[in-house]
Amino acid sequence: MSTMDLRAIEEKKIDCARKFFDEINQKIDSKQVKYDVVTSYGKLMEIVRM
Numbered sequence: 001m002s003t004m005d006l007r008a009i010e011e012k013k014i015d016c017a018r019k020f021f022d023e024i025n026q027k028i029d030s031k032q033v034k035y036d037v038v039t040s041y042g043k044l045m046e047i048v049r050m
Helices: 003-027 041-049
Strands: none
């Protein structure tokens, strides 16, 4: 399997996660919890420190 194949698979996984998180966010109070996808550890730390 080539690197390009893996990249496409990983992008598909991320797309699926975004759709899944969107569904969860519609069912819960987003003021208390919000599910989302981050693209880096730095971005995660920005969100956590808010």
